[in-house]
Amino acid sequence: MYVAVKGGERAIENAHAWLAEERRGDPEVAELSLAQIREQLSLAVNRVMAEGSLYDPDLAALAIKQARGDLIEAIFLIRAYRTTLPRFGASRAVDTGAMACDRRISATFKDAPGGQVLGPTFDYTHRLLDFKLAAEGAVPPAPSAPPRREPTPHITEFLGQEGLIQREPESEAAPHDLTREPLEFPADRALRLQSLARGDEGFVLGMAYSTQRGYARNHAFVGELRIGRVTVEMEIPELGFAIEIGEVELTECETVNQFKGSKTEPPQFTRGYGLVFGQSERKAISMALVDRALRWQELGEDNLGAPAQDEGFVLSHCDNIQATGFLEHIKLPHYVDFQSELELVRKLRREAEERIAPREAAE
Template identity: 75%
Template structure:
């Protein structure tokens, strides 16, 4: 708290009032309703939910409104609220193969088994401003297009059947929960994936891009990128069957990377994996590329100076809440520290001047 600032708590209260006024903006413009934010800024909602580790579009809309559109601040609000919620248990593993697909593409197979679904995407637009959007929305909404129905198997399962994909290990013991325990090194892959799923999209994008430019030699193909609604179930202790209680939108990416083989492993493809809340394609792809880069040591590949291959560097800096908290703390009063350094600089200058005069 800026207790040393003239005015003390009264100044802080006034700053809060000014913030509320700035958040509201021109009162001649209608106030944004949470439903408008939730429905029309859905990709921003998805990012806040993913990095906030809480799937609740309404709360994400509230956080974005309160944060004046600052995604990182909204994530901070969601994370803070999440800590107040009781924990009832864990869900059973999600079956993304049974997702109700709204988008599914592959860069490895033109005629992908199960078909490709372009879905809602900016990929094929011309990136020109659409000034029709500046007009009042008085037209009737377009009819909702049906999603693909029925289970759609993962494309890489066909490579698995040929023995061309490195088999995935189920791991041993309980999977650690990053939201309940601090990050420790060396980190297991499940723990790394949790950290990446919560990580800042921009940071992961930069790291993923670096691997493509040679900092880690991580040339990947998108085996499959799918977006769909997945049912969430839990196994209650008093029942002998699963209970479905929710349906959430997820983005899943599986990258395919070449592996030359070793003394014990044949040449084969390896996998990078990304899974995030909502429609977050850039984040899921970035996550998959960084996940694969972080597997270099366990695969016996050469480790250079590539940042994306440095587990401690990646996982310690990908969380935007930790990063922004440490960065923004330097806005707080550091008067004593600075005065100490100021006096040190003055003393060094006086000593240097005295030495120079004595030498002359």
């Protein structure tokens, strides 16, 4: 749009050159490598992969470097690149019960079957600046054991054996693909979860926090939170069976929620669910809380008018790429629009002055 302005094309080229210089920073300082970003800023890489809907740590690291650390810009770059990739097929649903867990905790059972694994977490740190990191000293190796390789059953399965938690309905129908089809309302649960997984972490966190503060009457326990790697398999028609094509790191959260029952359902626990790429437990927990809040209708609960219960509001505003595009477009030239508004305001002022002048003269 600026190209139409006199000298605009040259100004844009200069802006690009200046941006590249600012991105590089002081040339006396060593340039960041993609490996450094991937390995040492892994949580940022995980967020870009999750909200960009593309599992590739190297590309996510490149996007972060190109975006100068602006994660929403990096997510935009990843999504744009993703649209250029051919699609060869779809993988099987991953089995998170077979996850090799680096972290697996429960807030509902102290002696969880399979054990609890604290893993790499900030939960028990003092949140004080560690100035030893500024000295760039070597980090001693952790004494932790290797991740679990045997299958770890989900804790909610044990509640299910007693019939104490709602059994999730099974469907043979393939879920809609939000990356290929536009979002439509009403959205089924699979589509809602896709939207939340791609949604902005801060927005989803805010919605989840609102449910805890009473805006949805949604009291939850973290039944289980697990982080680890799962195998991805794909059916090969020519072979007639599935083969392993790789593995991905995932964070999964299941919340256990109080439910007093309804006209159609007995008193029991219900659940919220969150699943995202990489280590991103804040996002997974937030997803689970919002997922449960959005299930009010299928569970026969009352709609309290809480923002997190409003499917249209939540899903229409959680995508940071859509939000950024709509927000930032207003800084682009709107010369014609503004000139028309300017003329309208001037006309209204003249008409108002013409009405007021005779009245003042009469007085």
